[in-house]
Amino acid sequence: KAGVTQTPRYLIKTRGQQVTLSCSPISGHRSVSWYQQTPGQGLQFLFEYFSETQRNKGNFPGRFSGRQFSNSRSEMNVSTLELGDSALYLCASSLTLQGAYGYTFGSGTRLTVV
C-alpha cells in the first residue's frame, strides 16, 4: 500500500511569504502529525490531527497552523515566513491517536527561506 506522501519535496520561499505543505496519510490512517526537523534540535512536534480535529499542539507560534480534511489528508500553513523556519517538515500518520504502533513518516518537505 502507498506510504505517506508529502508534497512538494522542496520549496524556496522569501521572508514574509506564506507557505502551504500537504500530506496524504496511509489509507485508513486517521491521525496525522507534523514535525519540524532542524540540525541540533531533532524533531520538534508541531501538532496532531485526528478526525479533522486538532488533538494536540506543540510549542510553536501561531504562524504555524494546520487542518485536516474528511479524507484525512492534512495541510500545514506557515505565514510570515522567517529565516529560522528553514527546516525539513515531516508528516506522520497513524491508525490511532495513541500511536502505540508507531508512526509512519513521509519523506518530508524541505523548506528554505531566503
Added chain:
Amino acid sequence: DQQVKQNSPSLSVQEGRISILNCDYTNSMFDYFLWYKKYPAEGPTFLISISSIKDKNEDGRFTVFLNKSAKHLSLHIVPSQPGDSAVYFCAARGTGNQFYFGTGTSLTVIP
C-alpha cells in the same frame, strides 16, 4: 528544553559487533518509548518500542532496554550490519499523547 537527549551525535561500529545507542529523558511521566531509523532523503521508520511497564523488548537483532530509575533507554543491535548505517532517533510519549524526540545518533557500521 530538550526532554529527550541523545548525547552521542555519532557512533562507529565494526560489522558483526554490537551497536549500543543511548537515550536519556527527564520526564518520569513518559509512558511509551520508540526508536526510529532514518536514511538520508527518507522519513524516519519505526523500529521498535517499549512500554514503561517493561524493561526489555526484543525484535530480532534489535533489543531495547529501559531503566526507569535512571531515566535511560538504550537500543542494542546485534550483530551490526552495514545496512544498519543510519540516524537513529529515540522518542518518548508524554501526557496528551505528545511525542518528544531526541536529536538523533548517526550510526556507521564499518564493513
